[in-house]
Amino acid sequence: MSGQPDTVGEQRPLFEWDWVGRNMDRIGERVVEHLELTGVAVASGVLIALALAMVSLRWRRLHAVILGIGGVLYAIPALAAFAFLVPIFGLSFPTAVIPLISYTILILVRNIVTGIDQVPGDVREAARGMGFTRARVFRKVELPLAVPVIVAGTRISAVTTIGLVTVTSILGVGGLGAFILQGFRTLPIYPTPIVVGVVASVLLAILVDLALLLTERALTPWARRGSA
Amino acid sequence: MSIFDQLVSWLREPNRWSFSHPDGLPYRVIEHLQVSVTGLVLAVLIAVPLAVVLAHHRKGAFLASAAVNIGRAIPSFGLIIIFWLAASRANIDTTFWPLTLAMTALALPPLFTNSYTGVQIVDPATVEASRGVGFTEMQILRRVEIPLALPVILAGARIAFVQIVATVAIGAIVSDGGGLGRPIVDGFAQGATGYGAVLAGGIAVAFLALLSEALFTVLERAAVPAGIRRMSATAIARR
Amino acid sequence: MNEPMIRFDAVTKKFAESAEPAVHELSLDVAEGEIVVLVGPSGCGKTTTLRMINRLIEPTSGKITVNGVDISTTPAHVLRRGIGYVIQQVGLFPHHTIHQNIAAVPDLLGWGRDDVQRRVTELLTLVGLDPDWGTRYPAELSGGQRQRVGVARALAADPAVLLMDEPFGAVDPIVRARLQRELLALHRQVRKTIVFVTHDMDEALLLGHRVAVFNTGGVLEQLATPVELLASPANDFVASFLGDDRALKRLALLGIAEDTLARGPAVQAGEGTDAARKVMREHGTEWAVVLDGERLRGRIDLPALRDGHPVGEQELRPVETMVRRDGNLRGALDAIVSSPDRMVVVLGADDVYLGMLTLEGLTAELAG
Structure with a gap:
């Protein structure tokens, strides 16, 4: 860690394939850790956001308040959030995951509410007219029809979270960021783990995005027929 | 010593309020803002002209949607590291420019997408009418499309800038700079005795991010053309 | 050109x-x-x-x-x-x-x-x-x-x-x-x-x-x-x-042409009841329009005539179907069809009475 150009010893090559071969097991572990953090954060985020969205839909005035708080949480830098939580939880999983959850709230609540708001009034009216209870309308009509918008929000949250999880490595909770840290804490700088960490994180984001997209298509068979 | 005591005693250490000494909190605020503002300005200069011209000609729509997705998938930490690595290989000082350019790269997607969308959603009838009365394409862009798109462009700048302010701090992990991230990262390195520094940096950077958000929100509102503001006011009143 | x-x-x-x-x-x-x-x-x-x-x-x-x-x-x-x-x-x-x-x-x-x-x-x-x-x-x-x-x-x-x-x-x-x-x-x-x-x-x-x-x-x-x-x-x-x-x-x-208008049953205010009856008989109607010089004042029906009282002293009824000279034939047709007397009075500027248009007159105008 120096402001001066790295001149210590020889430079290592930018990428060494045999490092990857030697470290396949560790890469696998790191990916699992990365996915665990992402999964816990996004799943908790979706559950919390769903609850907050229902509150927003029931009491419209609270919607702006909830979005306002979500906006503030979203604007707080990850490093600052860690700074606030480390004194309480130490360098631990909760310290890493709580900020990650908080970043998903804004996007998810907004998308769930928008998704349900855009359900055509006549569809809702028809369901009510057939004797659906309010709760049943929500579960059977509004929520399914809002799936594309909700999944869109989840995709954004998941991809953003995967990127942020690389930073949580400074808390020593693992994930692909650990490779990045390892790479530049070694002297001379070891670029291979850095490249592996970054590239794997990007690939993971793309794959998770794709998986969620396929989930959406499976959940909304009606959206594909007819319009295509 | 409680966390609060640690914070107070850290703030009382020598040079803590210096603008010129690297230990100073104000020094780090300035550094943080230098990186952030330079990064944003460079991104604006690159992304906005490109986006508005492309949007005017309805070209490159895929870029607008792909940009944000790519931007999200690339971890900002990775971006910082890559620029830092490149600078260190090229024997360039790693304190300012690699981090700043990483911030520019980070800001490009939201700026590009918002500028593109902002121009694209201008009512086609308005553009048609301005062409019909004899505006040149440049005049349409400058007098009609850009003023009407300005709030959306500024929203992109807000998103980009808040993201930059948050991310500059991460730069402290890899470089000597990193603005307000410096005390946080150094504090972490000291373990339990460093909480005062961690907390001070955390509060300062959170405050800076929220302040930036608030300032840009005000700017955004001010940029909404008066005629549109009245329109949305009546639209809300009608509901 | x-x-x-x-x-x-x-x-x-x-x-x-x-x-x-x-x-x-x-x-x-x-x-x-x-x-x-x-x-x-x-x-x-x-x-x-x-x-x-x-x-x-x-x-x-x-x-x-x-x-x-x-x-x-x-x-x-x-x-x-x-x-x-x-x-x-x-x-x-x-x-x-x-x-x-x-x-x-x-x-x-x-x-x-x-x-x-x-x-x-x-x-x-x-x-x-x-x-x-x-x-x-x-x-x-x-x-x-x-x-x-x-x-x-x-x-x-x-x-x-x-x-x-x-x-x-x-x-x-x-x-x-x-x-x-x-x-x-x-x-x-x-x-x-x-x-x-x-x-x-x-x-x-x-x-x-x-x-x-x-x-x-x-x-x-x-x-x-x-x-x-x-x-x-x-x-x-x-x-x-x-x-x-x-x-x-x-x-x-199409506009209304003046030469296709009929004079119709019209009497001058101040004329005697006999003259009025004569006009009505000649036109086969039981009413007539009452003019004051060139201007239209209203209409009078046969039962309303009182001997010894010249036309115009009695209360006149307003003419209900009339069009202006600068109107069109469609408006005139509409008026004729809705009038019980199957005619429309055509007025010029300052309420000057120009004549009446009937279905026959309208047909003639279209033919001409």
């Missing part, structure tokens, strides 16, 4: 995405000060034709001249500054005040501030808006008012030609009727050459000096005055587009 203001010479427009041309070999002249309405079903190329005049669309082949000049030789934006353009969605600049909107072209042309101010005030008055409204924004105006501003903006630099693309398509029927009347009044004042696109045949017949009926594929089926069009449509397409009530529409375009 003078050089036409606008001339289409064998103009064809093909769009890349479709095999059929949007406009096919169109030749058309528009005289100075004339209103030509392009009408037809959607996809007939009427809007394409209009938009070729200000080069928003470039023709594939053929030549268009405005005021004798081939428009392809003038830079598009320069050409457009000399041609007013009004569209259905109006397209006012939402971020500009009414004043700034109307001043758009004068500003482009570099007019001085005072000239612009004077012109904006003049135009607001011309289109029937309060000149003080210049400081308002488009969002504060109703649809009809916005369309008036759109017309004012198009007229701002005093262009010789005005292009209007379904300008009244988005306003409600009552406002539309008013805007149509105002456009005709405006035209009488400023005498612009107007090319007007609509899909509404009634609007075309009302506004056009000549109407060009287009068919799909951009074919001009007929170009004629409204009366000619209704009297002798060129083919079945034109006839069906004119509608089943073609004859009635034609009546609406």
Whole structure:
């Protein structure tokens, strides 16, 4: 860690394939850790956001308040959030995951509410007219029809979270960021783990995005027929 | 010593309020803002002209949607590291420019997408009418499309800038700079005795991010053309 | 005849995405000060034709001249500054005040501030808006008012030609009727050459000096005055587009000719009851209209006559069915049919009695 150009010893090559071969097991572990953090954060985020969205839909005035708080949480830098939580939880999983959850709230609540708001009034009216209870309308009509918008929000949250999880490595909770840290804490700088960490994180984001997209298509068979 | 005591005693250490000494909190605020503002300005200069011209000609729509997705998938930490690595290989000082350019790269997607969308959603009838009365394409862009798109462009700048302010701090992990991230990262390195520094940096950077958000929100509102503001006011009143 | 203001010479427009041309070999002249309405079903190329005049669309082949000049030789934006353009969605600049909107072209042309101010005030008055409204924004105006501003903006630099693309398509029927009347009044004042696109045949017949009926594929089926069009449509397409009530529409375009009017049972106020009875007998009616000199005072029925009291001393009943001399035959027919006496009284200026029109008279007028 120096402001001066790295001149210590020889430079290592930018990428060494045999490092990857030697470290396949560790890469696998790191990916699992990365996915665990992402999964816990996004799943908790979706559950919390769903609850907050229902509150927003029931009491419209609270919607702006909830979005306002979500906006503030979203604007707080990850490093600052860690700074606030480390004194309480130490360098631990909760310290890493709580900020990650908080970043998903804004996007998810907004998308769930928008998704349900855009359900055509006549569809809702028809369901009510057939004797659906309010709760049943929500579960059977509004929520399914809002799936594309909700999944869109989840995709954004998941991809953003995967990127942020690389930073949580400074808390020593693992994930692909650990490779990045390892790479530049070694002297001379070891670029291979850095490249592996970054590239794997990007690939993971793309794959998770794709998986969620396929989930959406499976959940909304009606959206594909007819319009295509 | 409680966390609060640690914070107070850290703030009382020598040079803590210096603008010129690297230990100073104000020094780090300035550094943080230098990186952030330079990064944003460079991104604006690159992304906005490109986006508005492309949007005017309805070209490159895929870029607008792909940009944000790519931007999200690339971890900002990775971006910082890559620029830092490149600078260190090229024997360039790693304190300012690699981090700043990483911030520019980070800001490009939201700026590009918002500028593109902002121009694209201008009512086609308005553009048609301005062409019909004899505006040149440049005049349409400058007098009609850009003023009407300005709030959306500024929203992109807000998103980009808040993201930059948050991310500059991460730069402290890899470089000597990193603005307000410096005390946080150094504090972490000291373990339990460093909480005062961690907390001070955390509060300062959170405050800076929220302040930036608030300032840009005000700017955004001010940029909404008066005629549109009245329109949305009546639209809300009608509901 | 003078050089036409606008001339289409064998103009064809093909769009890349479709095999059929949007406009096919169109030749058309528009005289100075004339209103030509392009009408037809959607996809007939009427809007394409209009938009070729200000080069928003470039023709594939053929030549268009405005005021004798081939428009392809003038830079598009320069050409457009000399041609007013009004569209259905109006397209006012939402971020500009009414004043700034109307001043758009004068500003482009570099007019001085005072000239612009004077012109904006003049135009607001011309289109029937309060000149003080210049400081308002488009969002504060109703649809009809916005369309008036759109017309004012198009007229701002005093262009010789005005292009209007379904300008009244988005306003409600009552406002539309008013805007149509105002456009005709405006035209009488400023005498612009107007090319007007609509899909509404009634609007075309009302506004056009000549109407060009287009068919799909951009074919001009007929170009004629409204009366000619209704009297002798060129083919079945034109006839069906004119509608089943073609004859009635034609009546609406025909004025009342004074020489087909009958004098009818009319007595002068002050004449004796015998004279009145005689007039009624001669016309086979049990009523007569009462005149005071040339002017109509009312009507009197046979049972109301009292011997020894000259006509006019009794209470007169108002004449319920009458039309003005400058009305049209359709209004007259409507009045005749709804009158129990099967006639309509026709009045000139200052309530001067001109005569009566009956079904027979109306038939004679159509034949003549």
